[in-house]
Amino acid sequence: MEGTHTEHLVHRIATIRDRIETGMDRREFLRTLVTGGYALGVAGALGVDDFLAADDGEVPIVTAHVRADPDDPWSLEERTRYVPAEWYAAVTKALELNELLARTAFTGYLGSAVVPGSYDSGTATVSVGISSDPTSLRESLDGLLDGISLDIETIGEIEDIEQGPQDIEPRVVGSLTGNDVPSGVACETADSIATLGPVMYDPSSESEFFVTAEHAFDGGADTNGDHLSLPIEESDSIELGPVSHAHPAEDVAAITPEGRVQPSNAIDTPSPSRVRGQLTRLGLADLIARDEQLEKVGAVTGHTTGRIQGIDAVTCFTDNFCRHGQIRWGGEMDLTDGDSGSVSYYADPIGDEEDVLIAGFNNARTWWPGQSYVWGVGAYRLTEMYGYHF
Structure with missing residues (x-):
């Protein structure tokens, strides 16, 4: 054999x-x-x-x-x-x-x-x-x-995932003046807080989705009843819509907008940003070759940057299945509870000043000794598997 x-x-x-x-x-x-x-x-x-x-x-x-x-x-x-x-x-x-x-x-x-x-x-x-x-x-x-x-x-025996701090203060939307919700802010499931990602598109149906981490839904996102909502400072939460597609291996949940607000290609970054596209597998390899860094904005840890440590990664640490098409970048301090669902991105060197290119999602961090990085599925993997793009 x-x-x-x-x-x-x-x-x-x-x-x-x-x-x-x-x-x-x-x-x-x-x-x-x-x-x-x-x-x-x-x-x-x-x-x-x-x-x-x-x-x-x-x-x-x-x-x-x-x-x-x-x-x-x-x-x-x-x-x-x-x-x-x-x-x-x-x-x-x-x-x-x-x-x-x-x-x-x-x-x-x-x-x-x-x-x-x-x-x-x-x-x-x-x-x-x-x-x-x-x-x-x-x-x-x-x-x-x-x-x-x-x-x-x-790598020695991997223990259960360490629980992060329970008393977190996520960044929530102060108020809504328009119909679009930027990504990088907190969103809510019935069970926990996560980070809202930028609008994700499905070319097969020309649909637009809110998106966040699938594991934010306790027991996995259920397309027969789970919903996502948006907390707002000193106000009641606004329902964003129901879960339409759940992808556990990629740790992504797509939510169909059904309320008065819509997903946006803006990220709530320190300076204005707009998603203009996404990086390929070899585009990420090119960034590593040139020692470039990725950025992210999480609802809890905010804006951080870090170098890319690996692409096309396979991760079999946490479940009874392996996750493919992963990106490893930054360090374990770049992600904590409530940041899952955020995206890593790279400033577009050719586009307008506010344009960024999505690298992938941030779903977890290392908690075992000897390694330190954030990991999550690459945008290219979602395109290859489901046709989605940013």
């Missing part, structure tokens, strides 16, 4: 995209396709057709999906960036290896994440958390890494 897994890993990792290495010019690339029995038209199917338009040693990646018209959520366009081919090949291999580790689900596997290196290094690392001796894992993967670093950490 171990031999079968090994052959599968080798087959999946050795793709045409991996052949794009530093120094491979367009002529050599074309020759690789021809000698491999591929027609030129297959370049589009492989996702490497833009390689023919790049400088030698570079490849294009899609870093974000951004609205051409800020007021039209359906006008999304791809934003691209040219990156070193050696770095791209390393990150792609690491993403594939990380996915296969999760699928194999070997004994003691607790989670893993991809950590791209800098552009100059042209490297990537897969960070793996296990509860057993790492020797057998290293032996199984010996010869398969092909330039990918493996960082294995043995």
